[in-house]
Amino acid sequence: MPILNWLTRDDDIRTAARVPYRLLEEDPSLSAGDGGAGNMLIQGDNLEALKALLPFYAGRVKCIYIDPPYNTRSAFEHYDDNLEHTQWLALMWPRLELLCDMLADDGSIWINLDENEGHYAKVICDEVFGRRNFVRQINWQRKYSVSNNFKGIATICDLILVYRKSPAFQNNLLPRSDDASARYSCPDDDPRGPWKAVDYLNQASTKKRPNLVFDIINPVTGNVVKNKEKAWKYERTTHEEHVREGRLWWGLKGENTVPALKLFLSEVRDGMTPHNWWPHTDVGHTDEAKKETNLLFGREEGFDTPKPERLLKRILELATNPGDLVLDSFLGSGTTAAVAHKMGRRYIGIEMGDHARTHCVPRLQKVIDGEQGGISESAGWTGGGGFRFYRLGPPVFDEGGHIRQDIRFPVLAAHVWFSETDRPWDGKGDRPLLGIHDGRAHALLYNGILGDKRPAGGNVLTRATLALIRDDIAKVAPDFDGPLTVYGEQSRLTPVTLDRERITFKQTPYDVKARK
Incomplete structure:
Protein backbone atom coordinates (compact mmCIF):
# COMPACT_ATOMS: atom_id res chain seq x y z
CA MET A 1 0.00 0.00 0.00
CA PRO A 2 1.39 3.47 -0.85
CA ILE A 3 2.42 5.52 2.17
CA LEU A 4 2.89 9.23 2.75
CA ASN A 5 6.43 10.35 3.53
CA TRP A 6 7.43 13.62 5.17
CA LEU A 7 10.55 15.10 6.73
CA THR A 8 10.08 13.85 10.32
CA ARG A 9 8.01 10.73 9.62
CA ASP A 10 10.44 8.18 11.13
CA ASP A 11 10.47 10.06 14.40
CA ASP A 12 6.75 10.90 14.39
CA ILE A 13 5.56 7.32 14.05
CA ARG A 14 7.37 6.52 17.33
CA THR A 15 5.95 9.51 19.22
CA ALA A 16 2.97 7.74 20.77
CA ALA A 17 5.22 5.12 22.35
CA ARG A 18 7.35 7.83 23.99
CA VAL A 19 4.43 9.77 25.48
CA PRO A 20 4.39 9.26 29.26
CA TYR A 21 1.44 7.73 31.04
CA ARG A 22 0.02 10.40 33.30
CA LEU A 23 -2.49 10.36 36.10
CA LEU A 24 -5.89 11.98 35.71
CA GLU A 25 -6.76 14.13 38.71
CA GLU A 26 -10.34 15.25 39.25
CA ASP A 27 -11.15 18.84 40.18
CA PRO A 28 -14.49 18.49 42.02
CA SER A 29 -14.98 22.28 41.97
CA LEU A 30 -15.39 22.13 38.18
CA SER A 31 -17.34 18.86 38.02
CA ALA A 32 -21.12 19.17 37.87
CA LEU A 41 -14.08 16.58 30.59
CA ILE A 42 -10.28 16.65 30.56
CA GLN A 43 -8.05 19.72 30.32
CA GLY A 44 -4.60 18.98 28.95
CA ASP A 45 -2.60 17.99 25.91
CA ASN A 46 -4.78 15.52 24.04
CA LEU A 47 -1.87 13.21 23.20
CA GLU A 48 -0.99 12.75 26.87
CA ALA A 49 -4.66 12.58 27.84
CA LEU A 50 -5.31 9.80 25.33
CA LYS A 51 -2.33 7.84 26.67
CA ALA A 52 -3.67 8.29 30.22
CA LEU A 53 -7.08 6.96 29.13
CA LEU A 54 -5.78 3.86 27.34
CA PRO A 55 -5.60 1.49 30.34
CA PHE A 56 -9.24 2.24 31.13
CA TYR A 57 -10.95 2.83 27.77
CA ALA A 58 -8.95 1.03 25.06
CA GLY A 59 -11.35 -0.68 22.68
CA ARG A 60 -14.43 0.84 24.31
CA VAL A 61 -15.24 4.01 22.36
CA LYS A 62 -18.09 3.60 19.88
CA CYS A 63 -17.65 6.91 18.05
CA ILE A 64 -14.82 9.42 17.78
CA TYR A 65 -15.41 12.83 16.24
CA ILE A 66 -12.50 15.23 15.88
CA ASP A 67 -12.27 18.67 14.34
CA PRO A 68 -8.48 19.20 14.30
CA PRO A 69 -6.72 22.35 13.04
CA TYR A 70 -7.19 22.68 9.30
CA ASN A 71 -3.72 24.16 8.67
CA THR A 72 -5.24 27.13 6.84
CA ARG A 73 -2.36 29.49 7.75
CA SER A 74 -4.77 31.74 9.60
CA ALA A 75 -4.68 32.44 13.34
CA PHE A 76 -7.71 31.84 15.51
CA GLU A 77 -8.27 33.22 18.98
CA HIS A 78 -8.18 29.84 20.72
CA TYR A 79 -5.85 27.91 18.39
CA ASP A 80 -2.60 28.42 16.56
CA ASP A 81 -3.67 27.06 13.19
CA ASN A 82 -0.56 28.33 11.41
CA LEU A 83 1.24 25.01 11.19
CA GLU A 84 3.60 23.93 8.49
CA HIS A 85 2.52 20.84 6.58
CA THR A 86 5.13 18.63 8.23
CA GLN A 87 4.18 19.89 11.67
CA TRP A 88 0.54 19.13 10.97
CA LEU A 89 1.34 15.55 9.99
CA ALA A 90 3.57 15.21 13.06
CA LEU A 91 0.65 16.43 15.16
CA MET A 92 -1.89 14.05 13.67
CA TRP A 93 -0.04 10.74 13.28
CA PRO A 94 0.48 9.79 16.97
CA ARG A 95 -2.99 11.04 17.91
CA LEU A 96 -4.60 8.93 15.20
CA GLU A 97 -2.64 5.91 16.45
CA LEU A 98 -3.97 6.31 19.99
CA LEU A 99 -7.49 7.10 18.75
CA CYS A 100 -7.43 3.86 16.77
CA ASP A 101 -6.52 2.00 19.98
CA MET A 102 -9.48 3.63 21.74
CA LEU A 103 -12.08 2.47 19.19
CA ALA A 104 -14.32 -0.52 19.83
CA ASP A 105 -14.36 -3.22 17.15
CA ASP A 106 -17.73 -1.90 15.96
CA GLY A 107 -16.66 1.74 16.35
CA SER A 108 -15.96 4.52 13.86
CA ILE A 109 -14.03 7.78 13.66
CA ILE A 124 -2.22 8.46 6.63
CA CYS A 125 -5.62 7.21 7.84
CA ASP A 126 -5.42 4.43 5.26
CA GLU A 127 -2.17 3.38 6.93
CA VAL A 128 -3.31 3.78 10.55
CA PHE A 129 -6.81 2.29 10.27
CA GLY A 130 -6.32 0.14 7.18
CA ARG A 131 -7.51 1.10 3.72
CA ARG A 132 -10.24 -1.53 3.79
CA ASN A 133 -11.70 0.27 6.80
CA PHE A 134 -12.34 3.49 4.92
CA THR A 155 -15.14 26.72 -1.02
CA ILE A 156 -18.46 26.02 0.66
CA CYS A 157 -17.88 22.42 1.82
CA ASP A 158 -15.87 20.62 4.47
CA LEU A 159 -14.69 17.03 4.21
CA ILE A 160 -15.54 14.49 6.89
CA LEU A 161 -13.46 11.31 6.57
CA VAL A 162 -15.15 8.25 8.07
CA TYR A 163 -13.19 5.14 9.07
CA ARG A 164 -14.29 2.06 10.99
CA LYS A 165 -12.21 -0.04 13.37
CA SER A 166 -13.29 -3.27 11.66
CA PRO A 167 -16.07 -4.66 9.43
CA ALA A 168 -18.11 -5.10 12.63
CA PHE A 169 -19.13 -1.44 12.29
CA GLN A 170 -22.62 -0.96 10.88
CA ASN A 171 -24.09 2.51 10.66
CA ASN A 172 -27.68 3.19 11.67
CA LEU A 173 -30.33 4.45 9.28
CA LEU A 174 -31.41 8.07 9.40
CA PRO A 175 -34.78 8.83 10.98
CA ARG A 176 -37.44 9.10 8.30
CA SER A 177 -38.11 12.75 7.55
CA ASP A 178 -41.58 14.27 7.38
CA ASP A 179 -41.05 14.91 3.66
CA ALA A 180 -40.16 11.28 3.07
CA SER A 181 -43.16 10.03 5.04
CA ALA A 182 -45.43 12.46 3.17
CA ARG A 183 -44.66 10.61 -0.08
CA TYR A 184 -46.78 7.74 1.22
CA SER A 185 -50.56 8.07 1.10
CA CYS A 186 -53.64 5.86 0.72
CA PRO A 187 -56.00 7.33 -1.92
CA ASP A 188 -57.77 3.97 -2.38
CA ASP A 189 -58.22 3.26 1.36
CA ASP A 190 -56.08 0.13 1.10
CA ASP A 199 -42.40 2.81 -11.67
CA TYR A 200 -43.34 -0.52 -13.31
CA LEU A 201 -41.29 0.02 -16.47
CA ASN A 202 -37.67 -1.07 -16.89
CA GLN A 203 -34.97 1.22 -18.25
CA ALA A 204 -34.01 -1.52 -20.69
CA SER A 205 -35.59 -1.65 -24.12
CA THR A 206 -37.93 -4.42 -25.27
CA LYS A 207 -35.19 -5.71 -27.59
CA LYS A 208 -32.65 -6.10 -24.78
CA ARG A 209 -35.02 -7.78 -22.31
CA PRO A 210 -37.50 -9.87 -24.35
CA ASN A 211 -38.25 -12.02 -21.27
CA LEU A 212 -39.81 -8.94 -19.68
CA VAL A 213 -42.12 -8.21 -22.59
CA PHE A 214 -45.72 -9.48 -22.36
CA ASP A 215 -49.29 -8.15 -22.47
CA ILE A 216 -51.05 -7.18 -19.26
CA ILE A 217 -54.68 -6.28 -18.60
CA ASN A 218 -56.01 -3.07 -17.06
CA PRO A 219 -58.65 -4.59 -14.71
CA VAL A 220 -60.63 -1.34 -14.55
CA THR A 221 -61.03 -0.71 -18.31
CA GLY A 222 -60.33 -4.22 -19.60
CA ASN A 223 -57.82 -2.81 -22.07
CA VAL A 224 -54.77 -4.81 -23.11
CA VAL A 225 -51.55 -2.94 -22.37
CA LYS A 226 -48.58 -3.80 -24.55
CA ASN A 227 -44.92 -2.91 -24.19
CA LYS A 228 -43.94 -0.18 -26.61
CA GLU A 229 -40.31 0.80 -26.13
CA LYS A 230 -39.46 -0.34 -22.60
CA ALA A 231 -39.76 -3.74 -20.94
CA TRP A 232 -41.51 -4.34 -17.62
CA LYS A 233 -39.41 -4.50 -14.47
CA TYR A 234 -40.74 -7.90 -13.48
CA GLU A 235 -41.13 -11.31 -15.08
CA ARG A 236 -44.59 -12.67 -15.86
CA THR A 237 -44.80 -14.90 -12.75
CA THR A 238 -43.89 -12.02 -10.46
CA HIS A 239 -46.39 -9.76 -12.24
CA GLU A 240 -49.14 -12.33 -11.76
CA GLU A 241 -48.30 -12.41 -8.04
CA HIS A 242 -48.63 -8.61 -7.91
CA VAL A 243 -52.06 -8.90 -9.52
CA ARG A 244 -53.22 -11.52 -7.01
CA GLU A 245 -51.99 -9.38 -4.10
CA GLY A 246 -53.65 -6.22 -5.42
CA ARG A 247 -50.35 -4.35 -5.65
CA LEU A 248 -50.93 -2.63 -8.99
CA TRP A 249 -52.23 0.93 -9.17
CA TRP A 250 -54.03 2.07 -12.33
CA GLY A 251 -55.42 5.31 -10.93
CA LEU A 252 -58.73 5.86 -9.16
CA LYS A 253 -60.64 5.35 -12.40
CA GLY A 254 -58.15 3.18 -14.29
CA GLU A 255 -56.93 6.19 -16.23
CA ASN A 256 -53.23 5.29 -16.13
CA THR A 257 -51.83 3.89 -19.36
CA VAL A 258 -49.35 1.69 -17.46
CA PRO A 259 -49.56 0.42 -13.88
CA ALA A 260 -47.43 1.42 -10.91
CA LEU A 261 -46.40 -0.88 -8.07
CA LYS A 262 -47.61 -0.11 -4.56
CA LEU A 263 -44.72 0.10 -2.08
CA PHE A 264 -46.23 0.08 1.41
CA LEU A 265 -44.71 2.16 4.19
CA SER A 266 -45.10 -0.81 6.56
CA GLU A 267 -42.77 -2.86 4.36
CA VAL A 268 -39.86 -0.45 4.02
CA ARG A 269 -36.99 -0.17 6.48
CA ASP A 270 -37.64 1.94 9.55
CA GLY A 271 -35.35 4.70 8.43
CA MET A 272 -33.55 6.17 5.46
CA THR A 273 -30.24 5.23 3.86
CA PRO A 274 -27.68 8.00 4.48
CA HIS A 275 -25.53 9.37 1.66
CA ASN A 276 -22.37 11.46 1.51
CA TRP A 277 -23.89 14.83 0.56
CA TRP A 278 -25.02 16.73 3.64
CA PRO A 279 -26.62 20.04 2.70
CA HIS A 280 -26.84 22.84 5.25
CA THR A 281 -30.62 22.49 5.27
CA ASP A 282 -30.21 19.05 6.87
CA VAL A 283 -27.31 19.51 9.29
CA GLY A 284 -26.74 23.23 9.69
CA HIS A 285 -23.99 25.62 8.62
CA THR A 286 -21.28 27.73 10.23
CA ASP A 287 -23.48 30.80 10.67
CA GLU A 288 -25.96 28.68 12.57
CA ALA A 289 -23.13 27.36 14.74
CA LYS A 290 -21.88 30.87 15.49
CA LYS A 291 -25.35 31.95 16.55
CA GLU A 292 -25.50 28.94 18.89
CA THR A 293 -22.18 29.78 20.53
CA ASN A 294 -22.96 33.49 20.67
CA LEU A 295 -26.12 32.71 22.63
CA LEU A 296 -24.09 30.54 24.99
CA PHE A 297 -20.99 32.69 25.45
CA GLY A 298 -21.84 36.11 24.06
CA ARG A 299 -20.65 37.58 20.78
CA GLU A 300 -17.28 38.64 22.19
CA GLU A 301 -16.52 35.18 23.54
CA GLY A 302 -17.78 33.18 20.56
CA PHE A 303 -15.62 30.82 18.48
CA ASP A 304 -14.55 31.43 14.87
CA THR A 305 -15.13 27.91 13.54
CA PRO A 306 -17.71 26.13 15.72
CA LYS A 307 -19.76 23.26 14.36
CA PRO A 308 -23.57 23.29 14.48
CA GLU A 309 -25.22 20.92 16.93
CA ARG A 310 -27.27 19.46 14.08
CA LEU A 311 -24.09 18.24 12.37
CA LEU A 312 -23.00 16.31 15.47
CA LYS A 313 -26.54 15.02 15.95
CA ARG A 314 -26.45 13.51 12.45
CA ILE A 315 -23.10 11.82 13.11
CA LEU A 316 -24.18 10.37 16.46
CA GLU A 317 -27.48 9.19 14.98
CA LEU A 318 -25.56 7.21 12.38
CA ALA A 319 -22.67 5.96 14.53
CA MET A 352 -5.93 21.75 25.99
CA GLY A 353 -6.77 25.44 26.25
CA ASP A 354 -8.16 27.44 29.15
CA HIS A 355 -11.55 27.41 27.49
CA ALA A 356 -11.94 23.82 28.73
CA ARG A 357 -12.64 25.60 32.00
CA THR A 358 -14.00 28.94 30.81
CA HIS A 359 -16.27 27.69 28.00
CA CYS A 360 -16.79 23.92 28.02
CA VAL A 361 -17.60 23.69 31.73
CA PRO A 362 -20.27 26.43 31.73
CA ARG A 363 -21.73 25.12 28.46
CA LEU A 364 -22.17 21.62 29.89
CA GLN A 365 -23.52 23.10 33.11
CA LYS A 366 -26.18 24.84 31.03
CA VAL A 367 -26.98 21.53 29.34
CA ILE A 368 -27.44 19.92 32.75
CA ASP A 369 -29.72 22.81 33.68
CA GLY A 370 -31.84 22.14 30.56
CA GLU A 371 -30.78 24.87 28.09
CA GLN A 372 -32.97 24.85 24.98
CA GLY A 373 -30.56 25.91 22.23
CA GLY A 374 -29.28 23.78 19.37
CA ILE A 375 -30.88 20.32 19.18
CA SER A 376 -32.52 20.46 22.61
CA GLU A 377 -36.10 20.60 21.32
CA SER A 378 -35.66 17.94 18.61
CA ALA A 379 -33.88 15.65 21.11
CA GLY A 380 -36.53 16.21 23.76
CA TRP A 381 -33.88 17.52 26.15
CA THR A 382 -35.04 18.92 29.50
CA GLY A 383 -31.89 18.64 31.63
CA ALA A 413 -3.43 -2.31 38.66
CA ALA A 414 -4.91 -0.72 35.53
CA HIS A 415 -1.47 -0.34 33.95
CA VAL A 416 -0.34 -3.87 34.89
CA TRP A 417 -3.53 -5.39 33.49
CA PHE A 418 -3.36 -3.31 30.31
CA SER A 419 0.32 -4.08 29.70
CA GLU A 420 -0.29 -7.81 30.21
CA THR A 421 -3.59 -8.20 28.33
CA ASP A 422 -3.90 -5.15 26.06
CA ARG A 423 -7.38 -4.70 27.56
CA PRO A 424 -8.83 -2.05 29.88
CA TRP A 425 -9.29 -3.04 33.51
CA ASP A 426 -12.71 -3.25 35.20
CA GLY A 427 -11.63 -4.13 38.74
CA LYS A 428 -12.47 -2.28 41.92
CA GLY A 429 -8.98 -2.40 43.38
CA ASP A 430 -9.92 -4.11 46.64
CA ARG A 431 -8.25 -7.51 46.07
CA PRO A 432 -4.89 -8.59 44.61
CA LEU A 433 -6.47 -10.70 41.81
CA LEU A 434 -6.82 -8.45 38.77
CA GLY A 435 -8.57 -11.00 36.59
CA ILE A 436 -8.18 -13.90 34.17
CA HIS A 437 -7.49 -13.38 30.47
CA ASP A 438 -6.73 -15.92 27.73
CA GLY A 448 -0.84 -2.89 51.33
CA ILE A 449 -3.76 -4.27 49.32
CA LEU A 450 -4.12 -7.02 51.95
CA GLY A 451 -3.85 -4.53 54.81
CA ASP A 452 -0.30 -5.56 55.77
CA LYS A 453 2.72 -3.54 54.63
CA ARG A 454 5.34 -5.49 56.60
CA PRO A 455 8.15 -7.05 54.55
CA ALA A 456 6.64 -10.49 54.99
CA GLY A 457 3.11 -9.18 54.58
CA GLY A 458 0.74 -8.17 51.84
CA ASN A 459 3.21 -6.84 49.28
CA VAL A 460 5.31 -10.02 49.25
CA LEU A 461 4.48 -13.32 47.55
CA THR A 462 4.46 -15.97 50.28
CA ARG A 463 2.53 -19.19 50.73
CA ALA A 464 -0.06 -17.21 52.69
CA THR A 465 -0.56 -14.49 50.09
CA LEU A 466 -0.56 -17.10 47.32
CA ALA A 467 -3.33 -18.97 49.16
CA LEU A 468 -5.40 -15.76 49.27
CA ILE A 469 -4.91 -15.24 45.54
CA ARG A 470 -5.89 -18.87 44.86
CA ASP A 471 -9.02 -18.38 46.97
CA ASP A 472 -9.97 -15.33 44.90
CA ILE A 473 -9.41 -17.28 41.68
CA ALA A 474 -11.63 -20.10 42.93
CA LYS A 475 -14.44 -17.63 43.61
CA VAL A 476 -14.53 -16.32 40.03
CA ALA A 477 -13.38 -19.45 38.16
CA PRO A 478 -13.71 -22.66 40.27
CA ASP A 479 -12.28 -24.88 37.50
CA PHE A 480 -9.33 -22.63 36.62
CA ASP A 481 -6.04 -24.53 36.36
CA GLY A 482 -3.93 -22.17 34.26
CA PRO A 483 -0.73 -20.20 34.82
CA LEU A 484 -0.55 -17.20 37.13
CA THR A 485 1.46 -13.96 36.89
CA VAL A 486 2.05 -12.16 40.19
CA TYR A 487 3.54 -8.68 40.63
CA GLY A 488 4.99 -7.91 44.06
CA GLU A 489 7.88 -6.39 45.97
CA GLN A 490 9.50 -9.75 46.66
CA SER A 491 8.88 -13.47 46.33
CA ARG A 492 9.61 -15.78 49.27
CA LEU A 493 8.79 -18.84 47.18
CA THR A 494 11.62 -20.91 45.75
CA PRO A 495 12.12 -21.19 41.99
CA VAL A 496 11.06 -24.85 42.24
CA THR A 497 7.78 -23.85 43.91
CA LEU A 498 7.13 -21.10 41.35
CA ASP A 499 7.73 -23.57 38.54
CA ARG A 500 5.51 -26.23 40.12
CA GLU A 501 2.72 -23.71 40.73
CA ARG A 502 3.12 -22.32 37.18
CA ILE A 503 3.75 -18.83 38.55
CA THR A 504 5.61 -16.05 36.79
CA PHE A 505 6.78 -13.54 39.38
CA LYS A 506 7.52 -9.93 38.39
CA GLN A 507 9.01 -7.48 40.85
CA THR A 508 7.60 -4.00 41.39
CA PRO A 509 8.60 -1.40 40.51
CA TYR A 510 11.38 -2.76 38.30
CA ASP A 511 9.41 -5.21 36.15
CA VAL A 512 6.50 -2.82 35.59
CA LYS A 513 7.29 -1.16 32.31
CA ALA A 514 5.52 1.55 30.35
CA ARG A 515 3.64 -0.11 27.50
CA LYS A 516 5.21 0.67 24.14
Missing part, protein backbone atom coordinates in the same frame (compact mmCIF):
# COMPACT_ATOMS: atom_id res chain seq x y z
CA GLY A 33 -24.30 17.17 38.27
CA ASP A 34 -24.34 13.38 38.55
CA GLY A 35 -20.73 12.26 38.87
CA GLY A 36 -21.72 8.68 38.12
CA ALA A 37 -23.07 9.49 34.64
CA GLY A 38 -19.82 8.29 33.04
CA ASN A 39 -18.94 11.62 31.36
CA MET A 40 -15.47 13.17 31.49
CA TRP A 110 -15.26 10.93 11.88
CA ILE A 111 -12.56 13.50 11.03
CA ASN A 112 -13.70 17.00 10.01
CA LEU A 113 -11.23 18.74 7.65
CA ASP A 114 -11.04 20.85 4.53
CA GLU A 115 -9.02 20.39 1.34
CA ASN A 116 -5.84 21.92 2.82
CA GLU A 117 -4.93 18.67 4.57
CA GLY A 118 -7.95 16.42 3.94
CA HIS A 119 -6.38 14.32 1.21
CA TYR A 120 -3.09 13.90 3.05
CA ALA A 121 -5.12 12.84 6.09
CA LYS A 122 -6.84 10.23 3.90
CA VAL A 123 -3.48 8.66 3.05
CA VAL A 135 -16.10 3.99 4.97
CA ARG A 136 -16.86 7.22 3.13
CA GLN A 137 -15.95 10.86 2.58
CA ILE A 138 -18.84 13.08 3.64
CA ASN A 139 -19.22 16.46 1.93
CA TRP A 140 -20.80 18.92 4.37
CA GLN A 141 -22.13 22.20 2.98
CA ARG A 142 -20.86 24.49 5.70
CA LYS A 143 -21.81 27.70 3.85
CA TYR A 144 -25.13 28.52 2.24
CA SER A 145 -23.98 31.48 0.12
CA VAL A 146 -20.93 32.89 -1.62
CA SER A 147 -19.94 36.54 -1.97
CA ASN A 148 -20.15 37.85 -5.54
CA ASN A 149 -16.87 39.62 -4.93
CA PHE A 150 -15.00 36.32 -4.48
CA LYS A 151 -12.47 35.64 -7.22
CA GLY A 152 -11.90 32.08 -8.31
CA ILE A 153 -13.75 28.98 -7.12
CA ALA A 154 -15.25 29.43 -3.68
CA PRO A 191 -56.30 -1.63 4.49
CA ARG A 192 -52.56 -2.26 4.34
CA GLY A 193 -51.97 1.44 4.96
CA PRO A 194 -50.04 4.24 3.20
CA TRP A 195 -48.09 3.44 0.05
CA LYS A 196 -46.28 5.19 -2.77
CA ALA A 197 -46.32 4.39 -6.46
CA VAL A 198 -43.15 2.86 -7.93
CA THR A 320 -24.09 5.38 18.03
CA ASN A 321 -27.01 4.30 20.16
CA PRO A 322 -28.08 5.61 23.58
CA GLY A 323 -25.52 4.72 26.26
CA ASP A 324 -22.61 4.38 23.81
CA LEU A 325 -19.32 6.17 24.53
CA VAL A 326 -18.32 9.15 22.37
CA LEU A 327 -14.86 10.78 22.33
CA ASP A 328 -13.73 14.17 21.04
CA SER A 329 -10.05 14.95 21.65
CA PHE A 330 -10.23 18.42 20.01
CA LEU A 331 -13.30 19.49 21.96
CA GLY A 332 -13.12 23.23 21.18
CA SER A 333 -16.28 24.94 22.38
CA GLY A 334 -17.74 21.65 23.65
CA THR A 335 -20.31 20.96 20.92
CA THR A 336 -19.67 17.20 20.72
CA ALA A 337 -20.03 16.77 24.48
CA ALA A 338 -23.16 18.93 24.60
CA VAL A 339 -24.86 17.00 21.79
CA ALA A 340 -23.83 13.61 23.20
CA HIS A 341 -25.19 14.67 26.61
CA LYS A 342 -28.55 15.70 25.13
CA MET A 343 -28.79 12.48 23.11
CA GLY A 344 -28.14 10.16 26.04
CA ARG A 345 -24.63 9.11 25.03
CA ARG A 346 -21.68 8.99 27.42
CA TYR A 347 -18.74 11.14 26.42
CA ILE A 348 -15.10 12.03 26.97
CA GLY A 349 -14.03 15.49 25.87
CA ILE A 350 -10.39 16.62 25.81
CA GLU A 351 -9.36 20.24 25.38
CA GLY A 384 -30.10 16.27 33.99
CA GLY A 385 -26.97 14.14 34.02
CA GLY A 386 -23.50 15.33 34.90
CA PHE A 387 -19.77 15.16 34.20
CA ARG A 388 -16.43 15.07 36.01
CA PHE A 389 -13.63 17.51 35.27
CA TYR A 390 -10.03 16.26 35.19
CA ARG A 391 -6.56 17.66 34.68
CA LEU A 392 -3.40 15.77 33.78
CA GLY A 393 -1.37 14.85 36.83
CA PRO A 394 2.22 13.59 37.18
CA PRO A 395 3.61 10.73 35.08
CA VAL A 396 2.95 7.20 36.29
CA PHE A 397 6.48 6.12 35.33
CA ASP A 398 9.80 7.76 36.15
CA GLU A 399 12.49 8.62 33.62
CA GLY A 400 13.78 5.06 33.75
CA GLY A 401 10.38 3.67 32.79
CA HIS A 402 9.64 2.26 36.26
CA ILE A 403 6.52 2.80 38.29
CA ARG A 404 6.66 5.65 40.77
CA GLN A 405 6.54 4.55 44.38
CA ASP A 406 3.59 6.77 45.37
CA ILE A 407 1.13 5.48 42.77
CA ARG A 408 -2.12 4.13 44.25
CA PHE A 409 -3.12 0.49 43.77
CA PRO A 410 -5.99 1.02 41.26
CA VAL A 411 -3.74 3.08 38.98
CA LEU A 412 -0.94 0.53 38.99
CA GLY A 439 -6.23 -18.70 30.25
CA ARG A 440 -3.83 -16.81 32.51
CA ALA A 441 -4.57 -15.19 35.88
CA HIS A 442 -2.94 -11.91 36.90
CA ALA A 443 -2.45 -10.59 40.44
CA LEU A 444 -0.81 -7.57 42.05
CA LEU A 445 0.57 -7.30 45.60
CA TYR A 446 1.08 -3.61 46.15
CA ASN A 447 0.43 -0.71 48.51
